[in-house]
Amino acid sequence: MKRLGRKHRPYYRICVMDSRSPRDGKTIEEIGTYDPMVRDKSQRVSLQLERVDHWLSVGAQPTEKVAVLIRKFKESDWGETKSPPPMTPPQEKKPAEAEAPAEEGGAEAAETEEATAEAEG
Structure with a gap:
């Protein structure tokens, strides 16, 4: 690890370095x-x-220290996103509830159309 920043x-930066180079010296990658x-x-x-x-x-x-950081980073399964996966509320019930009234409304509309056609006809 190459130390940057200011006092306190x-x-x-996590770097690939030759073991003989100084801590803040030349890096390979x-x-x-x-x-x-x-x-x-x-984060x-x-x-x-x-x-x-x-x-x-x-x-x-x-x-x-780098080995510990690598292990924790891999265990988190967050990969390169650097943040946890978004928490989404369960939305499976809402579409089912939304479909049910639409179907009922559609059936009621069809019944009223049939009743109107019978009355006219």
């Missing part, structure tokens, strides 16, 4: 960010999972 306001000051825990980390998987498959070794 850290911000980190930046694969995400970590902002520990964000209140919503689901603290953003990662490019396909790049993380690639680098781990070719032998890269994450630091302890």
Whole structure:
């Protein structure tokens, strides 16, 4: 992790680096960010999972903190959206209720048309 930000306001870039380079030195690739000051825990980390998987498959070794962040990010199943899936109220009952009166109204209209046709006819 490469530390950025200002005093008492850290911000980190999750980077692929050579183990011999300094902490804030030259990176091979930046694969995400970590902002520990964000209140919503689901939005603290953003990662490019396909790049993380690639680098781990070719032998890269994450630091302890990055390994924890990767594990939590993968468990959340939020992927690159960086936020939880939207909560939608169950709407299955509403269309069924809306269809029932329409069908009844349609049946009543058909009965009145038949009654009118019989009266005229």
